[in-house]
Amino acid sequence: MTKPQIDQRYTSRTLMARLWHDYLKSHIGWMLIAFVFMVMEGSSLGILSYMLQPMFDNVFVAGDAGAIWWVGGVIFGLFFMRGITNVCQKTILTRIAQKTSTQMQTDLLDHLMRLDSVFFQKNPPGALMERVQGDTVVVQSVWAVVISGVGRDIVSLVVLMGVAVSIDWVWAMVAIVGAPLLVLPVYILQRYIRRKTNQMRQSAAERSTRLDEVFHGINPIKLNLLESYQMGRFASIIDRIVLAEIKTAAGRAMIPSMIDIITGIGFFGVLIVGGHDIIAGDKTIGQFMSFFTAMTLAFQPMRRLGAIAGIWQVAAASLERLYRLFDEVPTITSPSNPVRFAKDSDTTLVLKDVTFAYDDTPVLNATSLTAEAGKTTALVGASGSGKSTIFNVLTRLIEPASGSTTIGGTPIKDLGLAELRGLFSVVTQDALLFDETLRENILLGRSDVSEAALKDALDAAHVTDFLDKLPDGLDTPAGPRGSNLSGGQRQRVAIARAILRDTPILLLDEATSALDAQSEAVVQEALERLSKGRTTLVIAHRLSTIQSADKIIVMDRGHVVDQGTHDELLAGGGIYAELHRLQFKENAPIGGKNPLDPVNGGINTGLAHPDTSPKPSLFNRFAQRWFGR
Numbered sequence: 001m002t003k004p005q006i007d008q009r010y011t012s013r014t015l016m017a018r019l020w021h022d023y024l025k026s027h028i029g030w031m032l033i034a035f036v037f038m039v040m041e042g043s044s045l046g047i048l049s050y051m052l053q054p055m056f057d058n059v060f061v062a063g064d065a066g067a068i069w070w071v072g073g074v075i076f077g078l079f080f081m082r083g084i085t086n087v088c089q090k091t092i093l094t095r096i097a098q099k100t101s102t103q104m105q106t107d108l109l110d111h112l113m114r115l116d117s118v119f120f121q122k123n124p125p126g127a128l129m130e131r132v133q134g135d136t137v138v139v140q141s142v143w144a145v146v147i148s149g150v151g152r153d154i155v156s157l158v159v160l161m162g163v164a165v166s167i168d169w170v171w172a173m174v175a176i177v178g179a180p181l182l183v184l185p186v187y188i189l190q191r192y193i194r195r196k197t198n199q200m201r202q203s204a205a206e207r208s209t210r211l212d213e214v215f216h217g218i219n220p221i222k223l224n225l226l227e228s229y230q231m232g233r234f235a236s237i238i239d240r241i242v243l244a245e246i247k248t249a250a251g252r253a254m255i256p257s258m259i260d261i262i263t264g265i266g267f268f269g270v271l272i273v274g275g276h277d278i279i280a281g282d283k284t285i286g287q288f289m290s291f292f293t294a295m296t297l298a299f300q301p302m303r304r305l306g307a308i309a310g311i312w313q314v315a316a317a318s319l320e321r322l323y324r325l326f327d328e329v330p331t332i333t334s335p336s337n338p339v340r341f342a343k344d345s346d347t348t349l350v351l352k353d354v355t356f357a358y359d360d361t362p363v364l365n366a367t368s369l370t371a372e373a374g375k376t377t378a379l380v381g382a383s384g385s386g387k388s389t390i391f392n393v394l395t396r397l398i399e400p401a402s403g404s405t406t407i408g409g410t411p412i413k414d415l416g417l418a419e420l421r422g423l424f425s426v427v428t429q430d431a432l433l434f435d436e437t438l439r440e441n442i443l444l445g446r447s448d449v450s451e452a453a454l455k456d457a458l459d460a461a462h463v464t465d466f467l468d469k470l471p472d473g474l475d476t477p478a479g480p481r482g483s484n485l486s487g488g489q490r491q492r493v494a495i496a497r498a499i500l501r502d503t504p505i506l507l508l509d510e511a512t513s514a515l516d517a518q519s520e521a522v523v524q525e526a527l528e529r530l531s532k533g534r535t536t537l538v539i540a541h542r543l544s545t546i547q548s549a550d551k552i553i554v555m556d557r558g559h560v561v562d563q564g565t566h567d568e569l570l571a572g573g574g575i576y577a578e579l580h581r582l583q584f585k586e587n588a589p590i591g592g593k594n595p596l597d598p599v600n601g602g603i604n605t606g607l608a609h610p611d612t613s614p615k616p617s618l619f620n621r622f623a624q625r626w627f628g629r
């Protein structure tokens with residue numbers, strides 16, 4: 001097993017301090033009120049044990065009948081008070097615990113949404129959901145116990161010890177003589193519990209991830225007969241959770257058990273020493289009973305306090321996981337003094353020597369390109385050549401390692417994130433809808449859209465065409481991730497969103513790829529109308545859709561390898577011409593060779609890749625690079 005690393009930011013002490021500072025401090029008023037109730041409840045036990053002395057010495061031994069009433073009355077009063085204070089104190093603590101844990105959930109979500117997109121590629125949604133829901137609730141369920149324990153039980157213990165010491169401090173010392181023996185084992189157990197709980201929370205996150213993936217991927221699972229494979233993976237995670245839970249519970253139970261043993265030693269000592277004192281006549285039976293009751297009553301709070309040491313470790317493990325998330329800092333943020341982007345300014349998009357890599361995988365290699373304002377620029381290139389990545393650079397979903405990106409000469413880094421993203425409408429390959437009605441999906445929280453404008457957008461995006469087939473028209477729920485709609489319908493909804501957004505820049509990433517040829521033609525026409533006068537970047541695999549673009553940029557492996565109009569590129573005979581010929585199944589041979597005959601002709605992609613020498617599989621590999629996903 002790897003040795004756990006001790007990070008000073010996540011020790012029990014710092015976690016407690018942060019929790020106090022960030023969440024508990026603001027509830028100080030209610031805590032004080034709860035504390036008063038806890039003090040009342042805690043001290044009642046001390047008073048009870050104290051009352052046993054007059055009970056024995058005045059009532060039983062001296063036979064004072066009058067004392068029966070007031071001693072009995074005081075004891076009844078104590079229990080009555082305990083009943084009331086207990087309810088008050090519990091209600092207040094639940095209020096504090098609920099408010100803080102839900103506050104933590106909102107803060108965490110708020111924080112997570114600010115983090116870079118790359119963070120979400122490294123942390124699966126299931127695991128993050130487990131942190132937002134699971135870990136905050138663990139913390140909440142535990143700190144009520146910790147706070148009430150510390151409040152009520154420490155008070156009880158102090159008062160009871162006070163009673164014990166007031167009767168005989170030597171007896172009191174004898175009673176706690178074994179306590180130092182606890183220090184080391186409790187310390188070791190605490191670390192053990194923390195480690196096991198960490199493993200358990202980690203496995204719980206894996207469980208959520210698995211469930212999330214299973215439910216999202218239910219159709220591929222069914223089609224590939226993966227049910228038993230998924231069950232096997234799930235079962236092994238569950239086994240790990242059970243094992244870690246059992247070990248944690250055993251560790252937690254061991255602390256109060258050790259207190260039992262140590263208390264046994266104390267009782268034994270007190271009986272020996274106290275017994276001799278009574279026989280010698282130095283102490284009364286009432287004093288001994290009072291002392292003995294105080295010790296017995298101290299037993300429960302002591303066990304509970306011991307258990308808190310373990311419970312706190314459970315909370316600390318979750319707190320650590322939460323604070324590790326809070327300590328993630330977004331790198332893509334608005335500048336402190338953002339430049340205002342004046343309305344109607346130039347929106348020419350320029351990328352200059354932009355380099356970007358995912359970890360060690362280079363995606364853009366000194367890419368430079370310009371998309372003229374108000375014109376349509378198309379990006380074509382093999383699957384994986386970095387086209388969508390360019391859209392992500394423009395909208396600052398990712399941050400290039402070097403190079404500059406400007407809009408109308410203004411570096412995008414100088415604009416506020418909201419202002420920058422507000423300039424773009426993006427329609428992507430995988431138009432994602434939310435589990436809300438179509439209307440909500442199109443309006444996206446805007447209330448300033450008139451019914452007429454909405455209808456125009458629906459007509460233009462050809463959403464109207466399928467609305468009457470839906471049970472409730474525009475008020476039909478889209479289903480989880482828009483699953484009640486077909487891929488093509490989802491894309492049309494996304495296009496309607498873009499039309500309503502009415503932004504100066506349009507980014508269309510395979511915006512019509514899921515449409516049939518007929519719908520594509522109409523939607524294409526709508527998009528062309530929409531892009532009039534806007535700076536538009538279009539990514540398309542189907543070249544028929546971009547022939548009329550003002551400029552076509554050809555990309556290959558993160559480089560721009562060619563650019564020009566459709567006619568210029570065709571005439572140039574480079575990679576674009578080859579692609580065009582493949583797509584339109586023109587078999588006219590280039591230079592007298594048949595391009596589909598790899599041995600005698602072969603396809604010259606115009607690129608100096610080392611593997612372009614004719615081989616029997618060349619056509620397949622070429623086609624795969626261009627069309628394969």
Ligand SMILES: Nc1ncnc2c1ncn2[C@@H]1O[C@H](COP(=O)(O)OP(=O)(O)OP(=O)(O)O)[C@@H](O)[C@H]1O
Binds near residue numbers: 381
């Ligand atoms: N999150 C990621 N982590 C690692 N690599 C990634 C990630 N996203 C994309 N890539 C890689 O970046 C490269 C470019 O991806 P990009 O999405 O820009 O391609 P594309 O040109 O849009 O392809 P397509 O035509 O298939 O949509 C690909 O090789 C891909 O493997």
Ligand SMILES: [Mg+2]
Binds near residue numbers: 387388389
């Ligand atoms: Mg793409």
